[in-house]
Amino acid sequence: MQTIAVVGASLAGLSSARALRTAGFEGRLIVIGEEKHDPYDRPPLSKDFLAGRQEVADLRLTIPRDADLNLEWRLGEKAAALRPRPGGGYVIDLEGHDPVECDGVVIATGARARQLPGAVRLRGVHTLRTLDDALALRAELVPGARLVVVGGGFIGAEIASTARQLGLQVTLVELARTALAGPLGEQFGAILAALPADRGVSVLAGVGVSSLIPSLSHEQAFRRDHARLHGVERANVHDHESEGGRVLGVRLADGRELPADVVVVGIGSIPNTEWLAGSGLIGAGPDGELSAGVRITPEGATNLPGVVATGDCAATHSRFAGRVVRYEHWTNALQHPALAVSTLLAVPAPRQSAVAGVPYFWSDQYGLRLQFAGHYHPGDEVEIVEGDVTQHNFVAVYRRDGEPVAVLGIGQPRVFGRWRKQLAAGG
Amino acid sequence: MLIKVCAVVDLPAGEAIRIDEGPVPIAVFNLAGKFYAIDDTCTHQDASLADGYLEDDGTVECPLHASCFDLRTGRPTGPPAVRAVRTHPVVVRDGTIFVVTDDAATVPGISV
Secondary structure (H helix, E strand, O other), X not given: OOEEEEEOOOHHHHHHHHHHHHOOOOOEEEEEEOOOOOOEOOHHHHOHHHHOOOXXXXXXXXXXXXXXXXXXXXXOOOEEEEEXXXXXXXXXXXXXXXXXXXXXXXXXXXXXXXXXXXOOOOEOEEOOOOHHHHHHHHHHOOOOOEEEEXXXXXXXXXXXXXXXXXXXXXXXXXXXXXXXXXXXXXXXXXXXXXXXXXXXXXXXXXXXXXXXXXXXXXXXXXXXXXXXXXXXXXXXXXXXXXXXXXXXXEEEOOOOEEEOOEEEEOOOEEEOOHHHOOOOOOEOOOOOOHHHOEEOOOOOEOOOOOEEEXXXXXXXXXOOOOEEEOOOOHHHHHHHHHHHHHHXXXXXOOOOOOOOOOOEEEEEEOOEEEEEEEOOOOOOEEEEEEEEHHHOEEEEEEEEOOEEEEEEEEOOHHHXXXXXXXXXXXX | OEEXXXXXXXXXXXXXXXXXOOOOOEEEEEEOOEEEEEEOEOOOOOOEHHHOEXXXXXXXXXXXXXXXXXXXXXXXXXXXXXXXXXXXXXXXXXXXXXXXXXXXXXXXXXXX
16 A cells, blocks of 8 residues: 555544554555644543643644654545545545545544534534534633533533533533433442532433523524625624524423523534445444444454544444444544554554453543443443442442443542453453 | 562562652552562553553553553653653662652653
């Protein structure tokens, strides 16, 4: 291969580029990224960065040594299509830029935040995925402001925790009866669900959001747009940037209305795979839909020769889950690329971490550090092997058919770490 | 300043111990019979490297976010850490391990 294009310039993309050079690839290496920013670290965006304890420079993922990688950066350029090049190799079309031709492709386009379905664009409504998202949200997290967080998953919980520290009035709305019961199980979901209330966050569980309440009625928005269309600079309504003005609150499915100055929607992610439509790539959906991620082997191979995929946009069979899963864990985006590029280059896989291959994530919320490895299934048996659950300081092991399949730790990194290593060694 | 770590027999190969007697916590590792000491706290975020994963090649992986460091040099060898941890000399006397932690005698954090 003469030229390899890495599509995606976040952790998985950068890790792929580094791994390609480590594996001895000396050809032209192009890294395409939709965002204008140099690769940065996302986990702090809901924690220290959002709290103002870190600045943009603290998020940098690249180090000076990366200059030696001799990468051709194409930042701020969004991939629009992947198609075969006559005679072999691929062409990657870019929105508004010249296409890139290459012999091999690493797909690492990640995922984006899911929006509330059907919601109009309102100022004061945020999702949190990118640095720009975090900067916009941070600017609005002022003490005393009323924040409604829609979605009690990890991102929502972390944002609520950070906002509470910053002195906002925080309400968390979660559709499920117990937030985090999905990934952790009912017992531990309930323990974590009790934390926000203890810390002064108002929690409304088991209720959905029906709509966002805009400052402008449809009629007002129409009049404003009509006035603009006819050259009137200032109509009889305030000049708002977005369709419905500013958010005033959240209307719940049961009819309740929550007033809000700021709303954050944390209801999951969607893999960035639309650009691959028509590429011939098979997705992980039941009928091969790419909306469930690009289907890969555990080693990163796709159904197309010379194309591998890695990170949040890829889905593969997990022995921990017993099914095909699109893991969005940070450590997967860090470690899996080395495997994927060795597949692309057809070279032996490099030495992997002692715990590579075990799904792993962490979360910092309300002063607690949670670590989880493996995959929980409803019905798994749970045993507390260390510490005290009531003290929020424990390690729990999940077993399926007697075999450990997952481990959860809060404030017990050493014992947790041993179990994580044991999970990696098993199977 | 010489800090007593533990008896040699109490730190088997592949294991690590954290000592809190100095100005900052220090992690001491037994890598195939040879002892190495580094600052215990990962330079990326607050996590104990003594709790991390020690590889045969002298790499220690942070148990929290998987940053890797070379025990012998303290340099980061895998992201997200970008700054080195300090290394400290280790001496063994009469079957006991000691770490030398004179701040002036240690290598300051190096950027790579």
